[in-house]
Amino acid sequence: MDCLFCKIAAGQLPSNSLYEDDLVKAFYDINPGAPVHFLVVPKQHIATINDINAGNSALIAHIYEVIAKLAAQLKLDKGYRVVSNCGEDSGQTVGHIHFHVLAGRLLAWPPG
Ligand code: 5GP
Numbered sequence: 001m002d003c004l005f006c007k008i009a010a011g012q013l014p015s016n017s018l019y020e021d022d023l024v025k026a027f028y029d030i031n032p033g034a035p036v037h038f039l040v041v042p043k044q045h046i047a048t049i050n051d052i053n054a055g056n057s058a059l060i061a062h063i064y065e066v067i068a069k070l071a072a073q074l075k076l077d078k079g080y081r082v083v084s085n086c087g088e089d090s091g092q093t094v095g096h097i098h099f100h101v102l103a104g105r106l107l108a109w110p111p112g
Pocket residue numbers: 004015016027028029030031032084085091092093094095
């Protein structure tokens with residue numbers, strides 16, 4: 001399958017990597033929307049939130065554990081936002097589930 005984030009997660013394409021284990025990879029977004037902006041993706045291809053099910057949801061829980069660990073390491077003490085865009089209206093551009101972690105400035109709510 002020709003999937004950008006499958007290739008980045010497998011190390012077949014370069015990225016500014018922050019964390020990696022057997023299941024997931026975290027790397028900085030190429031077009032940051034905040035002073036801190038990284039993405040966490042599963043190595044397994046899951047297209048969107050709509051594809052989360054009982055067979056793969058432990059992987060999603062693991063992603064949140066990794067996010068909590070990285071937030072502590074990066075000292076995001078003032079807070080951060082986790083975003084997973086799903087589908088056309090959300091602005092999802094890459095069809096491999098990913099979790100944006102944004103921090104380092106006051107984040108407006110509601111988002112645009
Ligand atoms: P989405 O719009 O699907 O929620 O988020 C996709 C994100 O991936 C965007 O923030 C975009 O900047 C980022 N992105 C797209 N291509 C690359 C790439 O090749 N490398 C990295 N590090 N980020 C990318």
